[in-house]
Structure formats: structure tokens, C-alpha cells
Amino acid sequence: MLLQRIQQQFIDSADLKYQCAQALAPVVEAATNAVLASVTGGGKVLTCGNGASAAAAQHFAASFIGRYDRERPELAAFSLSADAAVLTGIANDFDVSSVYARQVRALGQAGDVLLALTTSGNSPNVLAAVQAAHERDMTVVALTGARGGQLALLLRDTDVHICVPHDLAARILEVHHLVLHCICDGVDAQLLGLPDVSTPHIESDS
Numbered sequence: 320m321l322l323q324r325i326q327q328q329f330i331d332s333a334d335l336k337y338q339c340a341q342a343l344a345p346v347v348e349a350a351t352n353a354v355l356a357s358v359t360g361g362g363k364v365l366t367c368g369n370g371a372s373a374a375a376a377q378h379f380a381a382s383f384i385g386r387y388d389r390e391r392p393e394l395a396a397f398s399l400s401a402d403a404a405v406l407t408g409i410a411n412d413f414d415v416s417s418v419y420a421r422q423v424r425a426l427g428q429a430g431d432v433l434l435a436l437t438t439s440g441n442s443p444n445v446l447a448a449v450q451a452a453h454e455r456d457m458t459v460v461a462l463t464g465a466r467g468g469q470l471a472l473l474l475r476d477t478d479v480h481i482c483v484p485h486d487l488a489a490r491i492l493e494v495h496h497l498v499l500h501c502i503c504d505g506v507d508a509q510l511l512g513l514p515d516v517s518t519p520h521i522e523s524d525s
Contacts, residue, residue, distance in 0.1 A: 332493050350460045350479040351505035357432045363395035367419045367448050368436035371492050373400035376436055379499045387503035419448035429456035438491040440468020449473050464491030
């Protein structure tokens with residue numbers, strides 16, 4: 320029984336990714352173009368999320384500052400969930416819902432991108448971060464699930480909404496990880512051209 324359940328997890332994950340391939344590809348392309356325009360124009364990407372989404376946001380920032388798959392110049396990205404002193408200080412002195420918004424208002428500038436991840440679309444601190452990003456005239460790239468929750472209602476026409484059509488957080492997160500990899504790969508392809516398949520692949524610990 321356990322073996323079959325494990326196999327079904329793989330199948331369910333693959334099926335959802337297959338279903339999303341055509342539906343989400345155009346908005347992932349739009350997100351990639353927004354991120355590329357920002358970092359090549361002197362801007363940066365601020366990332367945020369909670370729990371597993373925070374880890375995904377940090378992974379994206381690491382791939383931008385370091386590398387995704389190929390050597391290239393560093394790209395500006397900053398994870399708003401990475402500094403425990405800042406997070407706990409803001410939560411203690413103000414409230415938990417403002418832990419990202421205050422950082423966005425402090426660090427964000429016009430032309431920057433906020434990459435916001437929330438599987439439900441209803442995380443109060445992420446919603447507040449989106450509102451703060453709009454105050455700073457930033458573009459928001461939002462990764463959500465289900466029907467987008469309250470976050471979908473906050474987004475502007477200039478923002479990009481990548482909504483995974485599923486209700487299970489684990490499945491949504493799996494697609495979010497793939498989307499983030501697609502954005503990294505798309506930016507690299509635009510900056511460096513298509514990879515040379517004859518070049519040996521360099522393994523990364525991340």
C-alpha cells in the first residue's frame with residue numbers, strides 16, 4: 320500500500336505539471352520578462368513567503384546572486400525572510416503582518432520586483448508586502464494556488480499572477496519550484512543565449 324501511495328505522489332505531481340505547461344507558460348514568460356527588465360535596468364528582486372514558500376523564495380535569491388545552471392554575472396536579489404534579527408525585531412516591535420512590508424518600504428524602489436509566494440493567496444504578511452510594493456511603484460510577481468485568494472484582488476494590470484490550479488499546498492509548491500526554475504533559466508537564456516549542449520554540465524550543491 321505504501322509503495323503504491325508513493326508512486327501515486329509522483330504521478331499526481333507529474334500530471335499537474337503537465338496540465339500547467341500550456342496554461343501557465345505565457346504568464347511565466349511574462350514574469351521572466353519583468354524580472355529580466357528589472358535586473359538589467361539596475362533594479363533588484365525582493366522575495367518573500369512563509370514556511371516552505373520562504374525556503375523557495377530564498378532558493379530563488381541564491382540562484383540569482385550565485386547561479387542557476389551556468390556561470391554569469393551576479394544578479395541582484397534579496398530574500399526578506401533570511402534575516403532572523405530583522406524578522407523577530409519587526410514582529411516584536413510592531414506585528415507579524417508587517418515583517419515583509421516594512422522591509423519592502425525600506426529597500427524597494429521603483430523598477431524593482433517583488434516576488435511573492437503564498438499557496439493560499441491569503442497570507443497577511445505577504446498581502447501587506449504587495450501593498451507596500453505598490454506604494455514603491457514596484458512590479459509584483461505573485462505565485463499562488465487554488466483561486467489566488469485575496470492576493471488576486473490586490474494585483475494591478477502591470478503585475479503578473481501565476482496561479483496553480485490546485486488546492487493541495489504540496490502540489491502547489493512543487494509547481495512553484497518549477498516556475499522559479501523556469502524564471503531562472505529564462506533569464507539566463509536571455510542574457511547568455513541558449514546553452515551549448517556539448518558543454519559539460521557543472522553540478523551545484525544547491
